[in-house]
Amino acid sequence: MQKVTLALMLAWLCLPAAAQYEERLPIPVARALKAAAIPASAVAVVVQEVSVNLPRVSVNAGQPLNPASLMKLLTTYAALETLGPAFTWKTEVWINGEIRDGVLNGDLYLKGGGDPKLTFEQFWLLLRNLRARGLREIRGDLVVDRSLFAVPALADFDDQPLRPYNVSPDPLLLNFKSIRLQFIPGQNGVAVLAEPLPDNLELINRIKPSNNGGNSGCGDWREGLRTEVSQQERRTRLTLSGSYSMSCGEKTWNLGVLSHPQYVAGVFRQLWQEQGGTLTGGLREAVVPEAARLLAGAESPSLAEVVRDINKYSNNVMARQLFLTRGAESVRSGKSLATAADADLAVRAWLLQKNLRFPELILENGSGLSRRERISAENLARLLATAWQSPLMPEFIASLPLSAIDGTMKKRLRQNGVAGQAHIKTGSLEGVKAIAGYVHDSRGKWNIVVFLVNHPNAAAAQGAQDALLQWVFERGA
Numbered sequence: 001m002q003k004v005t006l007a008l009m010l011a012w013l014c015l016p017a018a019a020q021y022e023e024r025l026p027i028p029v030a031r032a033l034k035a036a037a038i039p040a041s042a043v044a045v046v047v048q049e050v051s052v053n054l055p056r057v058s059v060n061a062g063q064p065l066n067p068a069s070l071m072k073l074l075t076t077y078a079a080l081e082t083l084g085p086a087f088t089w090k091t092e093v094w095i096n097g098e099i100r101d102g103v104l105n106g107d108l109y110l111k112g113g114g115d116p117k118l119t120f121e122q123f124w125l126l127l128r129n130l131r132a133r134g135l136r137e138i139r140g141d142l143v144v145d146r147s148l149f150a151v152p153a154l155a156d157f158d159d160q161p162l163r164p165y166n167v168s169p170d171p172l173l174l175n176f177k178s179i180r181l182q183f184i185p186g187q188n189g190v191a192v193l194a195e196p197l198p199d200n201l202e203l204i205n206r207i208k209p210s211n212n213g214g215n216s217g218c219g220d221w222r223e224g225l226r227t228e229v230s231q232q233e234r235r236t237r238l239t240l241s242g243s244y245s246m247s248c249g250e251k252t253w254n255l256g257v258l259s260h261p262q263y264v265a266g267v268f269r270q271l272w273q274e275q276g277g278t279l280t281g282g283l284r285e286a287v288v289p290e291a292a293r294l295l296a297g298a299e300s301p302s303l304a305e306v307v308r309d310i311n312k313y314s315n316n317v318m319a320r321q322l323f324l325t326r327g328a329e330s331v332r333s334g335k336s337l338a339t340a341a342d343a344d345l346a347v348r349a350w351l352l353q354k355n356l357r358f359p360e361l362i363l364e365n366g367s368g369l370s371r372r373e374r375i376s377a378e379n380l381a382r383l384l385a386t387a388w389q390s391p392l393m394p395e396f397i398a399s400l401p402l403s404a405i406d407g408t409m410k411k412r413l414r415q416n417g418v419a420g421q422a423h424i425k426t427g428s429l430e431g432v433k434a435i436a437g438y439v440h441d442s443r444g445k446w447n448i449v450v451f452l453v454n455h456p457n458a459a460a461a462q463g464a465q466d467a468l469l470q471w472v473f474e475r476g477a
Contacts, residue, residue: 024059026471032464042455044377047472050388050438050446061378064360065452068427069314070434071368071375074383075323076307076399078347080392081354083329085304089115091172093130094145094292102136107281108295109288110264111145112172114328115300116321117309120175120196120267126298127271133296141281142268144261145288146171149324149338151260152365162227162255165369169320170260176317177263179238181253185209185246192240198266199273201258202237210243218248229257236262261285304395311399311425312407316367323347323366340365354386368427377450380436384448388438397423400437403469413466417442418473424449433458435465441476 025033025045033043044063048055055061079087090113097106148171167177175196182193192205207225226242238257258266265283272279300306303322310318327343344363351358362374387396401407404419408426413419424437436450451468453461 025057026468026475028467028471029464032467033461036457036460036464038453038455038457038461038464042453042458043461044450044452045468046377046381046448046450047468048381048385048448049476050385050448055381058378061381062360062376064362064374064376065454066371066373066429066432067368067375067380067436067452068429068432068434069316069319069368070380070425070427070436070450070452071363071366071370071373072310072314072319072427073380073425073436074347074363074375075319075326075366076310077383077387077390077392077396078350079303079322079326080307080395081390082326082346082350083303085302085307085392085395087303089113089118089300089325090297091115091118091126091300092288092297093126093295094288095295096289096292097140099135102134104135104138104140107140107143107284108138108279109143109145109286109292110172110268111288112148112170113300114148114169114171114173114321114325115298116173116306116315116318116325117300118172118174118298122298123174123267124271126296127268127275127277129296131275131277135295136277138277138279138281141284142265142279143284143286143288144172144264146260146285147287147337149328152320152340162229162257164254164256165316167256167317168260169317169324172260172264173317173321174260174264174267176254177256177258177260178254179257181240181255183207183244183248183251183253185244185249190244190246196267196270198258198263199269200235200262200266202232202235204237204239206239206241208241208243209246211246218245221245221248221251222253225253227255304399307395308399312401314408314426316369319367320365320369323363326366356382356386369429371429377452380450380452381448384436384438384450388446388448397438400425412462413469416466416470416473418469421473422449422469424469428459431456431458433461433465435469439469439472441473443476445476447472447476 044060044065045057046055046061047057092111094109097104152168164178180195184191189209190207194203224243228239230237323343326346328338330346331338331342358379360376362372364370364372400423401409403409403422404414409424422439424435427434433453439447439449451465
């Protein structure tokens with residue numbers, strides 16, 4: 001009998017890796033990964049019911065992997081618990097001088113409060129408020145106060161520095177530092193409209209219309225366009241060239257061209273002039289002096305609303321703003337500017353308070369737009385299980401994309417039973433594909449699902465991840 005048992009054990013050990021692989025994962029998932037040429041060593045999976053500590057599926061659960069945008073789950077949940085869902089950011093306008101007959105004989109200060117969602121429209125309303133208070137002419141400088149936290153180095157994650165996801169966080173982040181270009185094909189070529197068009201930005205349109213694509217569509221229409229940024233005295237010039245297919249119709253493209261102070265100053269002058277105001281001075285950076293007087297302000301949406309934007313649409317710059325805000329709140333009584341290291345310490349202190357020890361955790365900016373950040377599938381599942389027990393669970397789960405309904409899951413699983421039954425955060429970088437969240441299965445049970453892939457073929461893993469979500473929906477954990 002012992003010989004038979006030993007023979008069976010040896011036979012099992014000699015099975016091909018793919019056979020053992022399928023023993024550990026649901027068969028549809030294992031097959032999809034095999035078809036994508038992604039080995040078992042490159043994935044980590046956890047599936048468990050929310051009320052059960054023992055997972056049904058656990059593959060490489062303790063292995064530290066790059067989670068991409070799944071790191072936003074940690075950043076947003078920690079912020080909800082420590083700052084509170086009603087937390088808001090404030091952008092303030094201060095004056096250092098007296099206003100007489102609509103004229104400010106002194107400087108006007110814009111003090112950044114780290115608002116992740118200070119939009120072009122809100123900024124317009126703020127300046128309109130200044131005009132309503134009687135301010136017409138500023139005979140001094142526009143001064144920006146960006147002292148809330150240390151400004152990180154300029155982001156250039158993938159040699160695409162103008163792309164909006166590469167915009168760095170800033171205490172005075174305005175409209176995501178974005179210029180929205182609208183391409184309008186017509187009889188005279190391709191017109192380009194810019195909104196906003198800062199006073200210090202010159203747009204040069206050298207785009208040539210083409211008939212490439214015909215009636216079959218225009219494909220990746222941005223591939224044919226070229227951008228060049230140059231400095232012309234005190235103005236920045238953005239030159240657009242290349243070709244644009246007329247079959248594309250109207251398209252929009254968002255670019256981050258100017259630095260944060262230049263963008264704020266340029267948009268301020270644009271809107272201020274449109275509202276009949278004048279500014280005679282230039283742009284400076286300084287902290288609001290003690291003698292200054294608060295004139296007006298703008299308040300952000302609540303943190304609960306901001307968290308929905310971050311997770312539904314995987315907004316990197318908003319996540320980084322939130323991460324640094326957490327650091328700024330922890331050192332508010334100190335003298336030094338808050339840094340990402342302060343935010344890191346604050347998040348880790350909160351984890352310890354929740355009795356969550358993640359020794360493998362590496363935080364860089366809290367957004368997942370990083371090659372350094374690491375966490376395990378096991379601890380992501382623990383985080384989600386803890387969030388499920390939190391009084392703020394409804395706010396947190398409502399921020400996650402709903403399968404086949406909205407956010408980054410809007411176009412996935414539309415024809416499957418799990419459509420509308422899973423709140424899933426997605427994450428992707430080159431070589432990284434990840435999902436994590438909650439699935440409401442066909443039995444009415446809630447399940448935690450985490451699936452991380454770190455491999456050169458990771459982009460092909462979506463089929464396997466969708467298969468896991470469908471499997472959990474059908475069978476539960």
